[in-house]
Amino acid sequence: MxxxxxxxxxxxxxxxxxxxxxxxxxxxxxxxxxxxxxxxxxxxxxxxxxxxxxxxxxxxxxxxxxxxxxxxxxxxxxxxxxxxxxxxxxxxxxxxxxxxxxxxxxxxxxxxxEPVWRLLGGAQNPVQAYVTFGLKQYSKEQLVEVAKQLVAQGETRLKMVVAVDPENPKLDAERVRAVRHAVGDEVELMIDANYLFSFNRALELCKLVEPCGITWFEEPVYQNDAALLADLRRHTSIPLAAGQNEGHRFRHRELIVNRAVDIAQPNVCSVGGYTEAVKVAALAQAFNLPIANGGGWPHHNMHLQAAMANGWRVEFHFEMWGVGDKIYKEPAAPDHGWVTLPETPGLGLEPRxxxxxxxxxx
The missing domain is CATH 3.30.390.10 (Enolase-like, N-terminal domain)
Structure with missing residues (x-):
């Protein structure tokens, strides 16, 4: 060919x-x-x-x-x-x-x-899924309303964006507490700062929301600085995740070897595709770390998460999930905290x- x-x-x-x-x-x-x-x-x-x-x-x-x-x-x-x-x-x-x-x-x-997830390894299907719903554009009241809607639909894993004001972690803490109170203790809650906090502000937010039972804090500090992340990790009980926009296994190696993360986040749409992402997954596995999808594009990343034994969960971000629904015919969707990958050969994605x-x- x-x-x-x-x-x-x-x-x-x-x-x-x-x-x-x-x-x-x-x-x-x-x-x-x-x-x-x-x-x-x-x-x-x-x-x-x-x-x-x-x-x-x-x-x-x-x-x-x-x-x-x-x-x-x-x-x-x-x-x-x-x-x-x-x-x-x-x-x-x-x-x-x-x-x-x-x-x-x-x-x-x-x-x-064969579907791509099976060619890459075929470790598991279905795969855990979570919904990133907590956009900065929402008011605290809107955050609560949307979170309740998702829980009522059976979703049990939710993520929200923080660093609404990077110099005011108290504002984020209020929003996180409001959502936690609304959804109860059984729903998993993750937060994502998209690189926007200084070390001091990230640590401040960690201390404020540790009682809320946060599953992970994603990319809390500037530039995914491995030294700062490692230091932050030593000062908080919240697991740290990072790597969604890193291109190359070498940057992920820096995060993993320096013990800067608890969860590695290679994204196939940024790291160099599946060929590079499986190397990051293997590196993480050698350090007994899971990988999880961050940075969206669930319809492509779900194949990586299903393929790898240490694949953990797929992110259905309102924005990138919505793109997939617009440009593909009937792509997979989360259902009660899980996504089932298709048996269709290839990616199983038919463009519109x-x-x-x-x-x-x-």
């Missing part, structure tokens, strides 16, 4: 979320890889540096990949690495290669007539090309 064409397009997808009047618009890059046997694979990554990524894929990666065997994912990944990124930089390269690698694994699954065309960004 040979690759005959590679094309990347950009899309801005409007998402409706509960209780908010205005839609949230999310940018993505969508990659299509075609082969001489008529099998087509589809990949996706987040829209950060999206115009540069589109040009990089269409003008550099596409001609380089032509005539290569899409089934040889390890060979192709390393060829891309040596040709375009010999100094192991992250950012645009990692995201672009993520989209391509995801598409190649989609082709591989369709060729071998009419929606992709409608939301395309030229």
């Amino acid at each position: 040979k690759i005959t064409d590679v094309k990347a397009t950009l899309h801005r997808v409007p998402i409706e979320v509960p209780l908010l009047k205005e839609k949230i618009t999310t940018s993505i890059l969508f990659a299509v890889v075609e082969t001489d046997l008529g099998i087509t694979g589809y990949g996706l990554t987040r829209g950060s540096q999206r115009f540069g990524m589109r040009e990089f894929i269409n003008r550099e990666l596409a001609p380089f990949l032509k005539d290569k065997n899409p089934l040889e994912t390890e060979r192709v990944w390393n060829q891309l690495y040596k040709q375009f990124n010999p100094r192991a930089q992250t950012g645009m390269w990692s995201s672009a290669v993520s989209a391509i690698d995801i598409a190649l694994w989609d082709i591989k699954g369709k060729h071998y007539k 090309f009419d929606a992709l065309k409608e939301y395309e960004e030229k």
Whole structure:
């Protein structure tokens, strides 16, 4: 089998979320890889540096990949690495290669007539799932209302964003306490600061919400600084998670070896696709750490979590979950804290090309 064409397009997808009047618009890059046997694979990554990524894929990666065997994912990944990124930089390269690698694994699954999660290892199905509902845009009252709605629907694992004001952790603590009081002690609750706290403010919030029984605190400090995370981890009883936007196993190694995290969070749409993500999962497993999906894109990351023995749970973030529902036909969804992966060959994701065309960004 040979690759005959590679094309990347950009899309801005409007998402409706509960209780908010205005839609949230999310940018993505969508990659299509075609082969001489008529099998087509589809990949996706987040829209950060999206115009540069589109040009990089269409003008550099596409001609380089032509005539290569899409089934040889390890060979192709390393060829891309040596040709375009010999100094192991992250950012645009990692995201672009993520989209391509995801598409190649989609082709591989369709060729071998197996779902990607099974080709990668097939450790478990269904997989635990959680819903990220607690957006910054919500008032405290709206947070409580949406949390109650989700619990009434049977969801038992919820995550909310903190660092609404990075200099005022007391505001976040009030919001966390309000949600905990509303949903009770049986519902798991996680928090995510998206890198926005200084060490002192992160520690302050930890002490304020430790009584709330937080399952994990995600990416609490600037830059995912491994030294600061390790120090914070020694000063709080709340488990720490990080790594969702890290590109390359080397950054994850820094977090794991320095004992900066309790949960590793490789995201296949950022780290370099499945080919790189399974290496991070194996590294975490060698340190007896679980991996969990952070950073969204559940319909792609669920394959990694189901594949690995230390895969723990899939994140259904209102925003990225909504994108998947808009651009794919009937993708998987959480049900009472679990998601069941399809037996469909490849990723099991059938694009809605009419929606992709409608939301395309030229």
